Amino acid sequence: QEQLQESGPGLVKPSETLSLTCTVSGGSVSSGSYYWSWIRQPPGKGLEWIGYIYFSRNTNYNPSLKSRVTISVDTSKNQFSLKLSSVTAADTAVYYCARGRHLGRAVGASDLWGQGALVTVSS
Amino acid sequence: ESVLTQSPGTLSLSPGERATLSCRASQSVRSNYLAWYQQKPGQAPRLLISGASSRAPGIPDRFSGSGSGTDFTLTISRLEPEDFAAYYCQQYGSSLTFGGGTKVEIK
Numbered sequence: 482q483e484q485l486q487e488s489g490p491g492l493v494k495p496s497e498t499l500s501l502t503c504t505v506s507g508g509s510v511s512s513g514s515y516y517w518s519w520i521r522q523p524p525g526k527g528l529e530w531i532g533y534i535y536f537s538r539n540t541n542y543n544p545s546l547k548s549r550v551t552i553s554v555d556t557s558k559n560q561f562s563l564k565l566s567s568v569t570a571a572d573t574a575v576y577y578c579a580r581g582r583h584l585g586r587a588v589g590a591s592d593l594w595g596q597g598a599l600v601t602v603s604s
Numbered sequence: 605e606s607v608l609t610q611s612p613g614t615l616s617l618s619p620g621e622r623a624t625l626s627c628r629a630s631q632s633v634r635s636n637y638l639a640w641y642q643q644k645p646g647q648a649p650r651l652l653i654s655g656a657s658s659r660a661p662g663i664p665d666r667f668s669g670s671g672s673g674t675d676f677t678l679t680i681s682r683l684e685p686e687d688f689a690a691y692y693c694q695q696y697g698s699s700l701t702f703g704g705g706t707k708v709e710i711k
Binding site: 530 | 655
């Protein structure tokens with residue numbers, strides 16, 4: 482059964498870079514059938530899409546975060562990662578990794594999610 | 605970028621009642637690429653509906669989605685105790701965006 486698991490520091494200082502990794506088990510991050518997303522949720526608020534990667538190198542980012550976000554894949558470890566630079570308290574959130582089916586000219590809904598990782602930005 | 609507006613923000617109902625949740629897009633959603641997710645406190649979202657009306661595997665048939673273009677609806681025909689949760693719509697026809705959510709609470 483395929484599963485996703487986020488990992489990374491739970492506390493990041495303001496102005497530094499937030500780094501998270503999502504480990505894919507039971508499946509392959511190299512699969513051309515899927516795309517791999519990061520989504521976040523500030524405490525008590527709604528969901529915000531951060532970005533996604535497919536075919537191991539093609540990316541699409543939320544315009545509001547694009548200048549600070551990098552998503553990449555490490556096929557040797559079957560993982561994909563998120564880097565968010567110059568963080569502030571507004572970046573405090575639960576960060577989810579998720580999988581969706583790649584539909585060719587479009588992407589599908591996210592049918593598999595990690596459990597989420599809380600990242601707090603504070604000095 | 606398409607903005608999704610969900611209403612109402614909170615829906616107070618009793619078990620057994622019918623719930624109707626709305627999701628309105630600022631521009632037409634390509635190919636009705638509209639999904640609905642359920643989220644319970646402390647849990648990740650769970651996919652309920654994709655393509656506006658197709659239930660995900662294992663989702664009970666009391667959940668149904670409808671709509672097209674800019675107006676979409678999630679209906680829960682008879683609320684079960686486990687259905688009280690937050691619900692989010694998402695469009696995936698042009699990048700990805702989420703609505704602000706509707707909380708279904710026990711009256």
